[in-house]
Amino acid sequence: MTRTRDRICVFWLLATLLVVSGPAFAQEAGQKPAEPAEKTGKEKAAAPDKSLSKPELPFQIQLLETHIRFEVNGDSRKEVHTIVKINNILGAHQFARLTFDYNRAFQQVEIPLVRVSHANGGTSELLPSAVVDAPNPAVEKFPAYQDVRVKSVRILGLEEGDTIEYRVITTTTKHPLAPDFWLEHTFDRSGQVLEEHYELDLPASRQTDVRVNPATPATRTDGKDEGGSSRSFYRWERKYASAAIGISPADATPESSATPDIVLSTFHHWRFLSVRLADALTPGAVTPDPSKSREEQLHELETAPRVPEVVLRKAKQLTDSATNDAEKTRAIYDFVSAKIETVDLPLGATGFSVRPADEILGSGYATQEDKFILFNSLAKAAGLGVFPILTGFCDVTASAVPRPSVFKHLDIVGGGPHYRWWMDPSLEVAPFGLITPIKEKFVFMLLRANHVYLANPNALIDSSFWLWKEPPKGPPFPEFQKVSVNAAVTSEGDLSAKVKYTMRGDNELLLRVAFHQTAKEKWKDVAGLLALSDGFRGQVTSVDISDPMATKDPFTVGYEITQAKFVDWSKKPVRIPALLPQIGLPDPPARQAAGEAARTIELGTPLDVETQMTLKLPAGTVVQTPAGTSVERDYAKFTSKYSTAANTVTASRRVNFLLREIPGDRAMDYTSFVHAVQSDQAQMITLVPAADEAKPAKSSPKQ
Numbered sequence: 001m002t003r004t005r006d007r008i009c010v011f012w013l014l015a016t017l018l019v020v021s022g023p024a025f026a027q028e029a030g031q032k033p034a035e036p037a038e039k040t041g042k043e044k045a046a047a048p049d050k051s052l053s054k055p056e057l058p059f060q061i062q063l064l065e066t067h068i069r070f071e072v073n074g075d076s077r078k079e080v081h082t083i084v085k086i087n088n089i090l091g092a093h094q095f096a097r098l099t100f101d102y103n104r105a106f107q108q109v110e111i112p113l114v115r116v117s118h119a120n121g122g123t124s125e126l127l128p129s130a131v132v133d134a135p136n137p138a139v140e141k142f143p144a145y146q147d148v149r150v151k152s153v154r155i156l157g158l159e160e161g162d163t164i165e166y167r168v169i170t171t172t173t174k175h176p177l178a179p180d181f182w183l184e185h186t187f188d189r190s191g192q193v194l195e196e197h198y199e200l201d202l203p204a205s206r207q208t209d210v211r212v213n214p215a216t217p218a219t220r221t222d223g224k225d226e227g228g229s230s231r232s233f234y235r236w237e238r239k240y241a242s243a244a245i246g247i248s249p250a251d252a253t254p255e256s257s258a259t260p261d262i263v264l265s266t267f268h269h270w271r272f273l274s275v276r277l278a279d280a281l282t283p284g285a286v287t288p289d290p291s292k293s294r295e296e297q298l299h300e301l302e303t304a305p306r307v308p309e310v311v312l313r314k315a316k317q318l319t320d321s322a323t324n325d326a327e328k329t330r331a332i333y334d335f336v337s338a339k340i341e342t343v344d345l346p347l348g349a350t351g352f353s354v355r356p357a358d359e360i361l362g363s364g365y366a367t368q369e370d371k372f373i374l375f376n377s378l379a380k381a382a383g384l385g386v387f388p389i390l391t392g393f394c395d396v397t398a399s400a401v402p403r404p405s406v407f408k409h410l411d412i413v414g415g416g417p418h419y420r421w422w423m424d425p426s427l428e429v430a431p432f433g434l435i436t437p438i439k440e441k442f443v444f445m446l447l448r449a450n451h452v453y454l455a456n457p458n459a460l461i462d463s464s465f466w467l468w469k470e471p472p473k474g475p476p477f478p479e480f481q482k483v484s485v486n487a488a489v490t491s492e493g494d495l496s497a498k499v500k501y502t503m504r505g506d507n508e509l510l511l512r513v514a515f516h517q518t519a520k521e522k523w524k525d526v527a528g529l530l531a532l533s534d535g536f537r538g539q540v541t542s543v544d545i546s547d548p549m550a551t552k553d554p555f556t557v558g559y560e561i562t563q564a565k566f567v568d569w570s571k572k573p574v575r576i577p578a579l580l581p582q583i584g585l586p587d588p589p590a591r592q593a594a595g596e597a598a599r600t601i602e603l604g605t606p607l608d609v610e611t612q613m614t615l616k617l618p619a620g621t622v623v624q625t626p627a628g629t630s631v632e633r634d635y636a637k638f639t640s641k642y643s644t645a646a647n648t649v650t651a652s653r654r655v656n657f658l659l660r661e662i663p664g665d666r667a668m669d670y671t672s673f674v675h676a677v678q679s680d681q682a683q684m685i686t687l688v689p690a691a692d693e694a695k696p697a698k699s700s701p702k703q
Contacts, residue, residue, distance in 0.1 A: 058091030059084050061193045062163075066185075069201035070208075074178030074266075078170045085163050092158035100168055101136065105147040106176065106351060110169040114153055119161025130154060138344045142365050148349050176351035177276055179206075180267055182403035184260040187216055187238055196238045198262075204230035206266055209401055213261040234262075267402040270444070270467050277404060280352040281372060281388050307381045308358035311374075315381035325384060329414050329421055330432050332378045337425035338549050340374060341365040347390070347410055368410040368426040375412055375425060386414040389422075389469075390444040391436075407444060411435050422472055429512040431551040433476035436509065445469045473660060474605030479505030480554075481609045483534075485579050488616040491689075495538065495566035497579065499531070500558040505607065508555045515557070516548040527559040534581035538563030567687070575684040578642070578651040580611040582681055585655075588671040589664060598664025603635060608656045615649040620690025623649050626683035631676045633669070635659040640680050649685060 065081040086092050102109045114126040132152050139145040155164065175181070187196060202208055204222060212218050218234040225231050267273040307315075318335055319328040340360070345367050352369060357377035360366045366374060372388050379386045392408030393400075415421045424430040445467060480503065487497035503511070514526050523543045531540060544558040567574055589601055617623065625642035632638075640653040655677065662670060 056087050057192060058088055058094060059086050059192070061085075061188075063195050063197075064188075064193050065197040067199045067201070068183065070181050070203060070206075072179065072203045072206055074172075074175055074181045076172045076181060078172075080168045081166075082168075083163065083165045086158055086160060088160050092160065092162070095155060095164055096158060097152055097154050098166065099150050099152040100170070101148075101150055102170060103147055103349065103351060104149050105353065106172055106174055108171045108173075109151045110171075111151065111153060111166065112169065113165065113167040114155070115165045116155065116158070117163040117165070119159060126153060126155065136345070142343050142363075144355060144359070144363055144365075145343055145345065145350065145367065148345060176280060176353040177404070180265075180272075180276065182265040182267065182401075182405060183262070184264075184403065184405060185262040186260045187236070191240070194240050196236070198236040198238075200234040200262075200264070201225075202232045202234070202264070204232050207268065208232075208264055208266050209268065210234070210264045211262070211401055213259070216261045218262075263401045263403070265401045265403045270400075270402045273402040273404065274444075274467055277352060277390070278388075281354065281369060282376065283354060307377055308356070310358050311361060311377050312381045314361060315378045318378065319382045325415070326421070328382050329379070329384060329386075329423075332375060332382065332384075333412075333421075333423050333425060333432055334551075336371055336375045336378070337423075337428055337430065337551075339364070340371060340425075342371065342426045342428055343367045347392075347408055348404055352404070371425045372410060372412055379414065384414060385416070386412050387419075387445065389413055389471075391471075393444065409436065411443075413445075419469065421476075427509070427513055429516045429548040429551060430509055431475075431477075431504075434505075434509055435471070443469060443471050475505050477504060479605055479607045481505070481507060481607070483581055483609075483611045485611075485613040485615075487579050487613065489567050489618070491569070491618040493565050493567035493569055495563040496560070497536070497562075498558065498560050499534075499536070500556065501530075502554050502556045504554045505605065511557060512548040512551075512555050515545055524559075527557065530557065531559065531561055535577075536561055536563075536579075538566075569689050574687040574689070576687065577684055578653075578681075579613045579615060580651060580653055580681075583609055583611070583638075583653060583655050583677065585674050585677060588674055589667045592664075598667065600664050601662045601667065601670055603657050603659055603661055605660065606657050608654075610654045611652065613649070613651045615651075617647045617649065617687065618690060619647050621647050622688040622690070624686040624688075625649065625651075626680075626685065629676060629680040631673055633673055635662045635670075636673060638673070638677050638680075642683075642685070651685075653680070 061082060061084050063081070063083040066078070067080075068076060068078045070076045084095060086095060098111075098114070100109050100111070111131055114130070115123055116125075117123045130153055132154070134150055134152070135146040136148045136150050139148050153166075158164075183200075185198065187198075200210075202210075212234075216236065216238070218236050220235075221233045223231060223233065267276070314335075315332070318331045322328040322331055341364060343365055347368055350367065350369065354373045355366075355370050357374050360370050360374045372386075376386055376388075389411040390404075390407035390409070391411060393406035409424075410426065412423045412425065413419045413421065414423070421433055422435045423432065424435040427436070430436070482502040484500045485497055487495060489495050501511075511530075515523060518526050523545070524540045527540045527543045531538075538561045540559050540561050542560045546553065546556040548555070567576065586601070586603055589599055592598055623644040625644050628639070628641045630639045636655060636657045636659075638653070638655045640651070642649070642651045644650070
């Protein structure tokens with residue numbers, strides 16, 4: 001199959017059809033499209049359309065001023081002043097509506113100024129009535145989360161040459177993780193911004209870790225504010241000559257870099273952050289305190305919040321027939337995953353404020369965080385322990401600044417100290433034990449067992465309390481992919497084919513998510529992308545898939561596709577490839593420099609891929625098939641077979657990866673293996689139409 005290894009990203013193309021994107025929430029409210037480079041909170045970039053043939057950007061931000069002030073108690077005020085020049089009709093469309101995401105539970109957004117200076121003269125200011133405040137579209141159907149909101153301003157009649165000026169003020173009060181605060185920001189490098197001013201105003205009495213990219217140094221001054229409080233001020237002023245020139249290469253940060261230009265946090269260590277998030281995700285947990293008497297500890301346990309009765313009943317109902325912890329955990333997982341609808345909000349959108357388990361159970365819906373709350377409560381009622389895992393960040397070095405905004409997803413692990421079962425209930429269709437493929441080497445763990453380390457201050461200095469855990473290297477079951485193609489070519493050269501995929505593993509999960517989160521009337525589009533990725537051209541006429549939520553069985557996808565004039569019988573001879581998806585292989589390593597140690601060759605999770613084709617041709621067609629190939633190594637095996645009988649051609653290819661990696665000094669051997677596979681897949685099948693075969697050979701003219 002095309003994406004047999006992690007390096008092949010065709011299945012990520014399927015994700016373009018999913019409605020899974022949302023505002024990147026953090027501690028501060030954001031706005032769109034005013035701050036294209038801002039990464040501090042829920043800001044979204046209004047990026048130019050790269051498909052434009054003209055070098056001109058749709059809009060130009062002539063001035064972007066940001067001032068952020070943090071208080072000792074974690075409250076903050078952020079004011080943004082933006083001046084935007086509209087260059088063409090596309091820019092006018094992009095700025096026809098300004099939107100600002102925020103959480104009403106602890107934030108307020110004010111828009112004191114929106115002024116349009118028209119190219120043909122005159123100005124106009126929008127009235128307060130033009131501002132609309134509504135729930136984020138992701139929570140419209142979910143009343144419990146309607147504090148997550150969008151404030152928007154509609155600007156009518158924008159034209160080329162107009163200039164928009166606006167101010168936005170976001171105040172944050174009593175954030176759920178206060179008094180701690182954090183921020184990250186990356187300066188624009190797209191050419192959209194001509195001049196950017198950025199200012200941070202921090203309380204000197206709070207120990208704040210501030211990291212600044214040496215390529216973007218700040219001017220720092222210490223002083224006092226109007227109230228006499230000691231403050232630290234950081235200022236940046238950046239000017240760019242033009243959109244075409246942008247910034248110098250020396251000043252640029254590679255696009256692949258995950259390190260922002262500015263990072264600050266009051267979480268002095270990942271252990272502090274672990275305790276704070278664990279407290280948020282396990283509300284009411286009782287921590288044994290050895291300094292207290294036994295009577296005091298018993299009193300705390302007796303008065304601690306209990307698992308609600310309705311949750312106890314549900315846990316008993318789910319696990320009554322289970323005979324061991326694995327069956328109990330799976331029963332709870334299946335319920336929380338499939339029966340509790342996931343509210344598609346980014347991790348941290350609610351500030352890690354969670355709802356009670358009985359309320360979640362009664363409503364039938366939950367965010368990632370609240371799915372853990374319910375799962376944890378059901379597991380506790382069944383005598384099990386589970387832990388939250390935050391993923392999306394893997395820099396475990398001392399230089400990394402601890403902050404919750406680096407994590408993008410919450411998974412769950414159970415099975416005692418050996419962490420046997422890794423689960424992702426928020427996807428709704430992930431098989432038990434299978435989590436989203438993690439590219440990072442480590443994930444951030446928030447241990448919850450017995451609540452000893454999470455709420456006990458000693459956890460901050462206890463070396464036995466670890467924070468980082470290596471995730472499983474693959475699914476808990478063997479990965480395989482089978483593809484069968486039953487096709488026919490008519491005497492006119494038209495092709496019709498039925499293609500069926502059966503799979504287990506990472507690719508299975510990606511396809512389950514793709515179809516589950518796509519409306520049924522759009523399934524042909526998903527199948528079309530899958531067909532295109534595997535080299536099939538034409539029109540998908542029907543799609544048949546197994547239930548994405550039936551996760552105990554392999555996932556199957558079948559579609560029918562037709563292509564007119566697939567074969568041009570007038571060509572002599574006719575050569576076609578085997579109608580099989582190309583098997584992708586990890587690239588051989590690049591040649592090492594002299595003296596450089598050979599790097600390990602990563603092959604990925606052991607995987608068995610089998611493809612088969614049956615092709616029916618017009619009666620009398622003569623077929624010449626290529627020779628098969630067989631290559632066997634201790635790390636992988638490849639075989640191919642080709643045959644013909646009457647007017648039917650069969651072909652099969654199979655690759656079985658046996659090892660996850662091989663030493664770098666075997667690069668030549670692996671290169672030879674890859675070359676053998678690629679050479680086989682490049683072989684063609686030769687067809688001779690029956691009419692040509694029946695024609696007598698022309699005799700030579702008489703001398």
